[in-house]
Amino acid sequence: MEIQRLHLAALDGVHLEAALHRAPDNCRGTVVLAHGITVDMDEGGMFVRLAEQLTSNGFDALRFSYRGHGNSGGMQEGTTIAGEVLDLQAVVEYARARLPGPLSIIAASFGAVSTSLSLAWMRQEVERIVFWNPVLDLHRTFVEPELPWGNENFNSCQQKNLHARGFLFIDGEFRLGRVMFDEFSRYQPGQDFVHDTRPALVVHGDRDSYVSYDIARDSANARPNCDFHTVVGSDHGFDSTEREDEAIKVTVDWLLSGKLDAA
Numbered sequence: 001m002e003i004q005r006l007h008l009a010a011l012d013g014v015h016l017e018a019a020l021h022r023a024p025d026n027c028r029g030t031v032v033l034a035h036g037i038t039v040d041m042d043e044g045g046m047f048v049r050l051a052e053q054l055t056s057n058g059f060d061a062l063r064f065s066y067r068g069h070g071n072s073g074g075m076q077e078g079t080t081i082a083g084e085v086l087d088l089q090a091v092v093e094y095a096r097a098r099l100p101g102p103l104s105i106i107a108a109s110f111g112a113v114s115t116s117l118s119l120a121w122m123r124q125e126v127e128r129i130v131f132w133n134p135v136l137d138l139h140r141t142f143v144e145p146e147l148p149w150g151n152e153n154f155n156s157c158q159q160k161n162l163h164a165r166g167f168l169f170i171d172g173e174f175r176l177g178r179v180m181f182d183e184f185s186r187y188q189p190g191q192d193f194v195h196d197t198r199p200a201l202v203v204h205g206d207r208d209s210y211v212s213y214d215i216a217r218d219s220a221n222a223r224p225n226c227d228f229h230t231v232v233g234s235d236h237g238f239d240s241t242e243r244e245d246e247a248i249k250v251t252v253d254w255l256l257s258g259k260l261d262a263a
Contacts, residue, residue: 008064008094010086015073017041018064018091020099021051028058029101029127031255032091035063036109036237038174040070043108044237046244050106053252060099064091066114077167077177081187084114092118096125104128104255109211109236110135116189119196128258130201130251133208133236136190137215143184149210149236190219200226201254203247205234227260 006018019041031054035043041063042048051061065072066087068079095103103126107115112134119129140146142154153170159181162168167175193200202220206213213230220228229250231243238244254260 006064006094008090010067010083010090012083012086014067014083014087016064016067016087016090017071018062018094019051021055021061021063023055023058023060026058026060026100028256030060030062030095030099030103032088032095032103032105033061033063034088034105034107034111034115035066035069036111037176038069038170040065040072042070046238046248047108049244050248050251053248054255057252057256059255060101062091062095062099066111076175078179079177080180081113081117081183085117088114088118089121092122092125102127104130106130106132106251107134108132112136112193113138113187113189116192116196117187119192119198123198126198128199128201128255129196130203130254131193131216132238132247132251133204133211133213134193134202134216135211136193136219137212138184138187138189140215141184141211142181147209147212190215194219194223197224199258201229201251201260202226203229203231203250205231205236205238205243207233208236210236227254229260 002022004020008016008018033047047063054061066084067074068076112131135141145151145154158168167177170176202216204213204216220226231246234243238247
């Protein structure tokens with residue numbers, strides 16, 4: 001497997017780090033991997049292992065870090081959803097112009113937000129999408145959080161800090177700014193996802209304490225042409241190597257066959 005380090009640029013000039021994993025024999029197309037908030041293009045190492053599995057099955061895999069993440073340009077507190085949409089656009093356009101075969105996207109957690117909001121313009125560019133424990137309701141996840149992680153990071157005290165100093169800390173490490181927090185009340189990624197019709201797969205742990213399993217399941221059920229796989233007992237991000245391996249296998253198998261194993 002060959003890995004090429006790339007430097008891409010969004011339309012507003014922000015530079016993005018990226019890594020392209022080339023399959024020895026690309027016979028199936030290309031997959032873009034979109035990570036979640038507070039992490040980078042490695043997605044805690046899981047995207048690296050996913051890319052290895054994709055390339056061994058004939059796909060090229062393109063990982064990248066959103067602005068304000070990893071070694072990409074921009075500041076954490078200046079990161080916005082609109083900016084992440086521009087980042088994804090740059091990566092998708094690079095893949096369409098330079099890489100072979102059909103294009104798919106695998107988006108984890110917050111990566112599902114920019115992906116969902118881009119589905120309309122990506123109608124001709126992207127054939128299939130996979131969401132891992134996706135954020136589909138920003139209000140219920142961040143503004144009036146319903147789960148323990150949201151209550152810890154976006155409670156009233158945290159929101160006071162946001163207004164006082166211009167940012168709040170997520171998990172004590174990522175500085176989320178006022179503009180992105182305001183966007184949480186403006187965008188509805190779940191609606192864009194449900195109204196889309198291309199083949200889709202959602203993989204979600206049923207013990208997720210960060211992002212609602214019920215919202216993801218209900219959205220998948222309401223959406224045409226969508227499969228849903230439950231990683232039983234898993235918290236957010238698939239909280240063990242075995243559960244990570246399950247999510248990776250289900251995803252790669254679905255991309256290969258276009259359907260879930262009935263078992």
